[in-house]
Amino acid sequence: MVRKELASLQPASPIPTKQFSAETWLRTKGLRVTPQRRLVLDRMLQQMGRHWSADELHEALRSQLSELARGTIYNILAELRRVGLVEELRGHDGSALYGVHLVPHHHFFCEGCRCWFDVTPVGLGSLALSADDRGRFDVRTVAVVFHGRCADCARSEAPSGPP
Amino acid sequence: MVRKELASLQPASPIPTKQFSAETWLRTKGLRVTPQRRLVLDRMLQQMGRHWSADELHEALRSQLSELARGTIYNILAELRRVGLVEELRGHDGSALYGVHLVPHHHFFCEGCRCWFDVTPVGLGSLALSADDRGRFDVRTVAVVFHGRCADCARSEAPSGPP
DNA sequence: GTTCGTGCAAATCTTTTGCAGTTTC
DNA sequence: GAAACTGCAAAAGATTTGCACGAAC
Numbered sequence: 001m002v003r004k005e006l007a008s009l010q011p012a013s014p015i016p017t018k019q020f021s022a023e024t025w026l027r028t029k030g031l032r033v034t035p036q037r038r039l040v041l042d043r044m045l046q047q048m049g050r051h052w053s054a055d056e057l058h059e060a061l062r063s064q065l066s067e068l069a070r071g072t073i074y075n076i077l078a079e080l081r082r083v084g085l086v087e088e089l090r091g092h093d094g095s096a097l098y099g100v101h102l103v104p105h106h107h108f109f110c111e112g113c114r115c116w117f118d119v120t121p122v123g124l125g126s127l128a129l130s131a132d133d134r135g136r137f138d139v140r141t142v143a144v145v146f147h148g149r150c151a152d153c154a155r156s157e158a159p160s161g162p163p
Numbered sequence: 164m165v166r167k168e169l170a171s172l173q174p175a176s177p178i179p180t181k182q183f184s185a186e187t188w189l190r191t192k193g194l195r196v197t198p199q200r201r202l203v204l205d206r207m208l209q210q211m212g213r214h215w216s217a218d219e220l221h222e223a224l225r226s227q228l229s230e231l232a233r234g235t236i237y238n239i240l241a242e243l244r245r246v247g248l249v250e251e252l253r254g255h256d257g258s259a260l261y262g263v264h265l266v267p268h269h270h271f272f273c274e275g276c277r278c279w280f281d282v283t284p285v286g287l288g289s290l291a292l293s294a295d296d297r298g299r300f301d302v303r304t305v306a307v308v309f310h311g312r313c314a315d316c317a318r319s320e321a322p323s324g325p326p
Numbered sequence: 327g328t329t330c331g332t333g334c335a336a337a338t339c340t341t342t343t344g345c346a347g348t349t350t351c
Numbered sequence: 352g353a354a355a356c357t358g359c360a361a362a363a364g365a366t367t368t369g370c371a372c373g374a375a376c
């Protein structure tokens with residue numbers, strides 16, 4: 001199962017959110033607490049800002065819980081998404097990536113490692129449709145994706161010119 | 164604006180681009196001109212701003228050319244994308260959508276008809292990463308997706324409150 | 327005890343690939 | 352005529368679904 005678009009291994013920004021346990025979050029949202037759900041959500045909370053494919057989660061967690069079916073990962077992610085704890089985004093190959101979604105944020109996609117990071121842009125307020133488009137569309141939300149290089153990839157790829 | 168058929172057929176904005184024929188575009192890009200390619204590109208040029216799935220194109224065009232395999236549609240779209248005539252974007256279900264890409268633009272997604280439109284936002288210049296993020300990421304491009312309702316859906320869905 | 331969740335495997339759906347036969351240049 | 356395209360069918364992946372068993376409340 002070769003994933004072209006690996007989710008990020010590094011946390012994006014230190015998003016300041018109170019660290020409740022997975023169990024607390026599950027109960028808060030009225031979901032039953034099962035070992036599988038706790039395991040999945042725990043891992044995602046530990047690395048806020050990272051985005052995982054269902055398969056990455058399955059690979060990462062099966063060692064901790066041999067009874068963890070891939071189908072269950074999908075079920076759990078769908079539930080977590082339904083209650084708003086997790087967001088789904090789509091990589092360039094169309095496969096789904098999941099990350100915790102406790103505070104509003106936008107995304108940065110690193111073209112080097114093909115990882116997704118959470119970011120919080122500024123200057124969103126002045127973003128609007130052109131006058132022409134404004135009559136055609138009723139905008140409710142805006143999603144911004146920055147593309148470029150994360151620090152690690154920028155460092156390892158670009159010698160930044162002759163010394 | 165001379166569009167009927169489905170909701171998804173409406174043009175986004177009147178993007179002012181010289182209308183070359185599909186054949187001209189193919190030759191310009193150094194691609195061989197086959198009936199299949201001409202047909203696909205012709206249809207896409209006729210409805211600039213619309214985005215099609217491979218299957219929609221197949222369904223729409225097979226009546227005009229019975230010898231048109233779905234696999235060929237994928238081949239053609241990949242070629243057109245390679246030479247920069249077509250862009251690929253991913254719907255919320257991860258399936259690929261294709262549209263002509265002659266001028267830079269961003270996108271509007273209508274949550275009603277679930278169609279994608281090309282738009283040209285203003286105020287992009289003031290969009291930037293937060294100070295925190297700026298040291299972490301080297302931004303090269305930005306993609307903006309507006310979400311909301313297109314005019315048709317806004318009109319037909321919202322009676323604008325209780326009387 | 328009832329309801330909900332999980333494991334497993336099969337099914338579905340989209341996209342890619344391999345190859346022989348045609349078409350374009 | 353050579354190189355590039357296409358049709359067809361099979362393959363590859365990712366995600367969903369159906370159902371019986373087991374766990375949470």
